[in-house]
Amino acid sequence: MNYLLFVVFPYACLSIFLIGSIYRYKNRAFTVSSLSSQFLEGKKLFLASQLFHWGLFTLFFGHLIAFLFPRAILAWNGQPVRLLILEVTAFVFGLSAFIGVILLVWRRMTDRRVQIVTSKMDVVVLLVLLTQIISGLSVAYYNRWGSSWFAAFLTPYVRSIFVFDPQIDAIASVNSLSLKIHVISAFSIIGLIPFTRFMHFLVYPVDYIWRSYQQVMWNWDRRDIRTSRKWRQGEPSKNN
Amino acid sequence: MDVRSQVSMVFHLDKCIGCHTCSIACKNVWTDRKGAEYMWWNNVETKPGTGYPTKWENQDIYKGGWEKNGNSVSLKGAGKLRGLKNIFHNPHLPVLDDYYEPWTYKYEDLFTAPEGDDQPTARPVSLVTGEHMDVQAGPNWDDDLGGSIDYARQDVNFKDLSPAEQEVMFQLERMTFFYLPRICNHCLNPACVASCPSGALYKRGEDGVVLINQQVCRAWRMCVTACPYKKSYYNWHTGKSEKCILCYPRLESGQAPACMHQCVGRIRYLGVMLYDADKIHEVASTEKESDLVDAQLGIYLDPFDPEVIKAAKKNGIADSTIVAAQKSPVYKFVKEWKIALPLHPEFRTIPNLFYVPALMPGMATVQDGVYEESNPQFLWGGIDNNRMPVKYLSSLFSAGNTGKVVEVLKRLMAVRWHRRQVTVGDVKQDVVDKAMQEVSLGKETADAIFRLTSLATFDERFVIPPAHREESIEMLESTADVKGSTGFGFREKPARGW
Structure with missing residues (x-):
């Protein structure tokens, strides 16, 4: 059972994520959108979206740093005050994401116009997010202090998954249902990316930072063709 | 000198009768789809009025366009830092109610209603939710002032007028209005392109049409x-933004855009302008707002100048495009005759849609119940006593530079004096000569203005540079890729993503 949940399921989710999102990005690009509903309802969205997104944004990078540099986190946690600061900060952002997602659910349920643009997958998205955030908060509250013990239980497990040498003893031995739910729902979120609006997080426009503001594109740039050796401008076509 | 070609437009407001045929032509071709019902890529507004979306010109509300920032310009409500910061909730985004909630009627009820004492009615149903609704607003809700001066009072362009001047204008007997048809300006310094975090918006190099790549837009x-x-x-159904495409599939096959082709008043002109792309930044960053019109006119190049032709050829601009630029009605209106002005140049986007401001009926007066069209005793009397104050017009067309508007109105008036003299002959020759001299207008030019304004044929109004049909499909995609398939262009059903 543990093998199924912590080895088969994660690999299934990761492969679906990899194949699915690459396929969708390359072949079904028109469907890739954040599907913002701010145009239909902007007021309630403000607090909900800000709390939710900034909460998740911070927590995502918090988890990523903890996974990539566990020693740094442990060193930081060497003093109890610093540990407390880290844990409380993380918990506050967790609460922010939680309140945000509750507000988003409430908005989606009550606003008629937003209901119209709600698909089945949006419901799935909200449910899995609720599971993820509630289980995360519960871990943080009942299994203190996560930022210290994760290095012993979680990092080895997640790393073992990524180096294709799954070690599930540590994670299986943890006596915390919420932690297990948290891990499994995290993998399911990854697996759901190609089938839901989660996709928009992959296309966050970082390249806007270094791009020039104005964009002019030639379909047939005669000057470019004359001054270069290629005779056709732009991407090479698929079959000629 | 980096010469590029731009498809530009002139709308002659004196000829616009406000029939909205252009809007309907556009709607039928492009935006009659789910999620796009509320969009009017082409709309016609009554000025003074609040427009569509309501009060769109008020950038204190909507934060559109560029603002002067030191020696350069920066986006007012977007940009790299602000855009990425506000990506989760854009505080200045207009919402559906700022436009209007689109609706249709339950026509079926007219046939199926049970027999009764009352006439059956077709109740309005929302095209968003599908439920019954009370119509609160529409795309031209303040058409013809909407039966009240309240809409006109809300117009932001009265900011330069003192309250007393405004009161005079709003007296019902004096009240006048004109129509302002609007489409995308296909700007030289487009704020939309600069603001797009995904880089989905771009300006086409060949003809300057600004487009949104639907595959790259991420909402x-x-x-x-x-x-x-x-x-x-914003298309709320597909989760993609859309805009006027200047009917580029029609342009590429040598046809006028739908709105222009359908125009009943024949107010629309389309032609190529050659411009110097090196100067865009400098023009957009012009120090004083009142200099913006002149700065913008300076960016457009003389298509007869051998230097320009040489540089254009070097840049790969086709000979046929250069010929089209020489015949361009837009070049004549804007550069040669100087009787067309851009709309709100103070937004600093360098728009490519120019307007010939309405001369009549604002210049006419009503005295003792008699409609007096013009008064030859005072050469420019009509301009000074214009019921549509010059300050108001200059707020629309010259960033508050009243001199520019007066100059245009005088030239238009001089053409009228001249033609009146030719056709009716009840004006003294010396009065006409004086008028023509003051605006330094020759008889031939005046006749040419008259001709292109009132007698122009289709081919004179729309000088469309050939897209070179042998290349026009290749401009979109490789023909071999779509061998065996139908049509070209966007072949995916515009269904909502997941």
């Missing part, structure tokens, strides 16, 4: 905020 909604003319629209 970050920044273009809607950034466009000061509010001509980029």
Whole structure:
């Protein structure tokens, strides 16, 4: 059972994520959108979206740093005050994401116009997010202090998954249902990316930072063709 | 000198009768789809009025366009830092109610209603929710002033007029209005392109048409905020933004855009302008707002100048495009005759749609119940006593530079004096000569203005540079890729993503 949940399921989710999102990005690009509903309802969205997104944004990078540099986190946690600061900060952002997602659910349920643009997958998205955030908060509250013990239980497990040498003893031995739910729902979120609006997080426009503001594109740039050796401008076509 | 070609337009407001045929032509071709019902890529507004979306010109509300920032310009409500910061909630995004909730009627009820004492009615149903609704607003809700001066009072362009001047204007007997048809300006310094975090918006190099790549748009909604003319629209169904495409499939096959082709008043002109792309930044960053019109006129190049032709050829601009630029009605109106002005140049996007301001009926007066069209005793009397104050017009067309508007109105008036003299002959020759001299207008030019204004044929109004049909499909995609398939262009059903 543990093998199924912590080895088969994660690999299934990761492969679906990899194949699915690459396929969708390359072949079904028109469907890739954040599907913002701010145009239909902007007021309630403000607090909900800000709390939710900034909460998740911070927590995502918090988890990523903890996974990539566990020693740094442990060193930081060497003093109890610093540990407390880290844990409380993380918990506050967790609460922010939680309140945000509750507000988003409430908005989606009550606003008629937003209901119209709600698909089945949006419901799935909200449910899995609720599971993820509630289980995360519960871990943080009942299994203190996560930022210290994760290095012993979680990092080895997640790393073992990524180096294709799954070690599930540590994670299986943890006596915390919420932690297990948290891990499994995290993998399911990854697996759901190609089938839901989660996709928009992959296309966050970082390249806007270094791009020039104005964009002019030639379909047939005669000057470019004359001054270069290629005779056709732009991407090479698929079959000629 | 980096010469590029731009398809530009002139709308002659004196000829616009406000029939909205252009809007309907556009709607039928492009935006009669789910999620796009509320969009009017082409709309006609009554000025003074609040427009569509309501009060779009008020950038204190919508934060569109560019603002002067030191020696350069920066986006007012978007940009790299602000855009990425506001990506989760864009505080300046207009919402559906700022436009209007689109609706249809339950016509079926007219046939199926049970027999009764009352006439059956077709109740309005929302095209968003599908439920019954009370219609609160529409795309031209203040058409012809909407039966009240309240809409006109809300017009932001009265900011330069003192309250007393405004009161005079709003007296019902004096009240006048004209129509302002609007489409995308296909700007040289487009704020929408600059604001798009995904880089989905771009300006076509060949003809300057500004487009949104539907495959790259991710609904970050920044273009809607950034466009000061509010001509980029968010499709709430597909989760993609859309805008006027200047009917580029028609342009490429040598046809006039749908709105222009259908125009009943024949107010629309389309032609190529050659411009110097090196100067865009300098022109957009012009120090004083009142200099913006002249700065913009300076960016357009003389297509007869051998130097320009040489540089254009070097840049790969086709000979046929250069010939089209020489015949361009837009070049004549804007550069040669100087009787067309851009709309709200102070937004600093360098728009490519120019307007010939309405001379009549504002210049006519009503005295003792008699409609007096013109008064030859005072050469420019009509301009000074214009019921449509010059300050108001200059707020629309010259960033507050009243001199520019007066100059245009005088030239238009001089043409009228001249033609009156030719056709009716009840004006003294010396009065006409004086008028023509003051605006330094020759008889031939005046006749040419008259001709292109009132007698122009289709081919004179629309000088469309050939897209070179042998290349026009290749401009979109490789023909071999779509061998065996139908049509060309966007072949995916515009269904909502997941």
